[in-house]
Amino acid sequence: VGAYPIFTREEVTKHRTLQDGVWVTFGDSVYDITDFVGLHPGGSKIMLAAGGALEPFWVMYAVHNQQHVLELLGEYKVGEL
Ligand code: HEM
Numbered sequence: 001v002g003a004y005p006i007f008t009r010e011e012v013t014k015h016r017t018l019q020d021g022v023w024v025t026f027g028d029s030v031y032d033i034t035d036f037v038g039l040h041p042g043g044s045k046i047m048l049a050a051g052g053a054l055e056p057f058w059v060m061y062a063v064h065n066q067q068h069v070l071e072l073l074g075e076y077k078v079g080e081l
Pocket residue numbers: 024033036040041042043045046047048049054057058061063064066068069072073
């Protein structure tokens with residue numbers, strides 16, 4: 001608790017390219033997924049969520065609704081909203 005820095009959604013929107021870093025949110029958590037983009041089993045579609053929330057995309061692609069995916073995402077957490 002309190003171990004992560006706090007970011008605004010506006011700050012997250014500034015990170016939507018590989019050059020600036022690729023950040024996403026899920027719930028109230030912020031993730032820097034820059035190093036995962038090239039590893040994503042779903043390819044470059046992941047960039048649609050860059051700088052914003054994962055939820056609208058993961059509703060459409062329910063393959064993410066699995067414990068192993070959430071654990072993987074957790075490795076990239078850098079902050080909270
Ligand atoms: C598949 C992770 C974002 C589209 C997967 C899988 C993982 C993953 C681990 C394989 C799951 C399995 O087969 O058990 C992630 C993470 C994301 C992310 C960590 C964000 C940080 C997205 C976004 C989209 C997307 C935003 C679409 C806009 C897909 C699709 C597949 C997939 C279509 C299926 C690929 C296939 O099996 O052919 N993702 N994903 N993903 N993802 Fe993502």
